[in-house]
Amino acid sequence: MDRRRFVALSVLALPVRAYAQANAHVSTTDPLVFSLTKGKPVHAGRVRLELPKLAENGHSVPMSVRVDSPMTAAEHVRAVHLISEKNPVREMASFWLGPRSGRAEIESRIRLNGSQRMVAIAELSDGSFWSDALDIAVVEAACTEDG
Amino acid sequence: MALSRIRMPQQARRGELVEVRILVQHAMETGFRRDANGARVPRNAIHSFACRYNGADVFRATLSTGIAANPTLRFFFIAAETGDVDFWWLDDDDVEGGAKARLTVT
DSSP: OOHHHHHHHHHHHHHHHHHHOOOSSOOTTSHHHHHHHTTOOEEEOSEEEEOOSEEEESSSEEEEEEEOOOOOSSSOEEEEEEEESSSSSOEEEEEEOOGGGOSOEEEEEEOOSSSEEEEEEEEETTSOEEEEEEEEEEEEOOOTTTO | OOOEEEEOOSEEOTTOEEEEEEEEOOOOBOSOOBOTTSOBOOOBOEEEEEEEETTEEEEEEEOOTTBOSSOEEEEEEEOOSSEEEEEEEEETTOOEEEEEEEEEEO
């Protein structure tokens, strides 16, 4: 495909992409998101991602994610995925839970390569996906050069 | 085997939520860093973590270099029977680590 045709096709594809995106948090056509959801819609809500608004440096930023779920055998959280917008490894972590977890709440410390938007996607036992997103400003990135 | 520190109650009532905090001593090398001689330090991070209670997984995680050095995790599980709580992890060099705790259920 020559460049001219590629550009023309891209312009055509843009509104389709915007239309398919019902949730402002995540793009369901993002290959990484798609690999998790297999194209299913991701609803906004039920997930609460917590990060400081501003981090002095990105080496170790406290992160907590909570999903609103009764955590019973019939209705529980299967997995929580953490996705970074700007890190060289975008798939930060996945946590796998079940009815024995009792509470869908996980805390850890993460590395951030600069100011960005973090997204948490939860997969529920009924097969639905829910998400939350948060912008965080990082003064000094967990530098990929010599950090 | 990497060192670790676990904070977890030793006793719990049946059906009670047990809060687990674990810190594993691990550099979580990103593979982007260079040492003093300018040579690239190869990537080595814990990529898999599991918590097994009485032989069944109650929590699993796949981690990456996006997790800070000396990774910490905090999660929950429900106390059912008195038994062992085993922690297990594996890094990119295929080095396994583990820790054990005991939960007495009253």
